[in-house]
Amino acid sequence: MNKNFFYFFLVFAIAFxxxxxxxxxxxxxxxxxxxxxxSKKMFKCDDAMRVHFISKSKISKNISKENIKDLNAxxxxxxDCHDYDVLRKKLLSKGLKESEIQEIGLAAxxxxxxxxxxxxxxxxxxx
Numbered sequence: 001m002n003k004n005f006f007y008f009f010l011v012f013a014i015a016f017x018x019x020x021x022x023x024x025x026x027x028x029x030x031x032x033x034x035x036x037x038x039s040k041k042m043f044k045c046d047d048a049m050r051v052h053f054i055s056k057s058k059i060s061k062n063i064s065k066e067n068i069k070d071l072n073a074x075x076x077x078x079x080d081c082h083d084y085d086v087l088r089k090k091l092l093s094k095g096l097k098e099s100e101i102q103e104i105g106l107a108a109x110x111x112x113x114x115x116x117x118x119x120x121x122x123x124x125x126x127x
Contacts, residue, residue, distance in 0.1 A: 030094050031104055038087055038101075039108030045084040048077040 052074040058067045091101050 027096060027100060030091065030096060031100065034087070034091060035104050035107065038084075038091070038104050039111070041080065041084040041087055042105050042108060045081040048074065048080045052078055 052071075055067070055071040055074040059071050088101055091104075092098070
């Protein structure tokens with residue numbers, strides 16, 4: 001076997017192997033890099049939507065200056081959802097699928113499962 005042919009074959013095999021599997025390590029790194037930021041923004045948006053819903057419910061029952069002030073503040077807090085959405089779109093543009101982004105969110109929720117009351121409070125809507 002010719003030495004040059006062997007090196008060519010070896011380089012070709014390595015390039016083929018890396019080319020076949022490069023997408024998975026890339027996605028793994030993207031998930032690891034953004035998981036903390038995604039988790040933080042996801043919980044902030046969820047909390048902002050919950051507070052906004054509660055504020056709108058209070059307004060429908062009793063229109064007062066305090067309730068209007070709370071509603072206005074909760075609407076400003078919805079900007080957290082915009083930041084969350086921008087990050088989701090960024091992750092999509094980097095090649096993650098919707099299901100892979102959802103995995104990051106589920107992992108964030110599971111990482112908080114030690115404090116079940118916190119998860120319930122975040123997702124519970126109280127009037």
